[in-house]
Amino acid sequence: MLSAVKADESLASIYTALMAQRRGEPAEENLARMLASWSLGRGVLPDWLGLGELRYRQLMARHFPGIDPDRLAHFGRPLAPDRDDEQAELLSLLLAHRSGITSSEKWIAGIVTAGCLGSDHLWQDLGLWSRPDLTRLMLDHFAPLARRNDRNMKWKRFLYKQLCESEGIYVCRSPSCEVCIDYANCFEQE
Numbered sequence: 001m002l003s004a005v006k007a008d009e010s011l012a013s014i015y016t017a018l019m020a021q022r023r024g025e026p027a028e029e030n031l032a033r034m035l036a037s038w039s040l041g042r043g044v045l046p047d048w049l050g051l052g053e054l055r056y057r058q059l060m061a062r063h064f065p066g067i068d069p070d071r072l073a074h075f076g077r078p079l080a081p082d083r084d085d086e087q088a089e090l091l092s093l094l095l096a097h098r099s100g101i102t103s104s105e106k107w108i109a110g111i112v113t114a115g116c117l118g119s120d121h122l123w124q125d126l127g128l129w130s131r132p133d134l135t136r137l138m139l140d141h142f143a144p145l146a147r148r149n150d151r152n153m154k155w156k157r158f159l160y161k162q163l164c165e166s167e168g169i170y171v172c173r174s175p176s177c178e179v180c181i182d183y184a185n186c187f188e189q190e
Contacts, residue, residue: 050114099140
């Protein structure tokens with residue numbers, strides 16, 4: 001079913017096909033949006049959504065069992081190995097603040113972490129369709145952390161600010177560690 005839809009390259013059609021095959025968990029609406037965008041090369045999510053092949057296939061089997069995961073796969077963007085420390089810190093932050101409503105939050109944390117490495121707004125880098133989609137995702141799956149964003153700060157900036165504050169840097173000027181002048185303070189050798 002999806003191969004014909006993918007040939008059409010319609011975001012809405014791919015999303016509709018995914019939603020028709022979902023199991024019914026709340027996370028699946030946003031996952032379907034991200035997957036539809038990613039399959040068309042939109043956003044910045046890397047190979048296997050940044051999860052690695054095995055975890056990507058597990059995510060698909062759990063949430064969209066009627067969809068062949070290879071039909072969606074979009075390749076060409078490997079994870080940035082020079083940003084491993086940054087990725088590890090972001091992933092740890094998200095995993096430490098999971099809502100605990102689904103075991104899929106581990107996968108979602110990995111996807112959000114990969115999206116943070118892009119240079120646009122996080123919702124766009126993830127391939128979501130609007131900022132409220134991302135807000136809902138964060139509140140659903142990382143509620144203890146998301147509730148701290150009580151001034152509606154942009155999500156990527158908010159996440160990096162949380163990393164900075166955990167290192168004792170309270171004036172975090174950059175939305176990405178890679179370009180921050182305080183990078184050495186956060187990621188220096190131990």
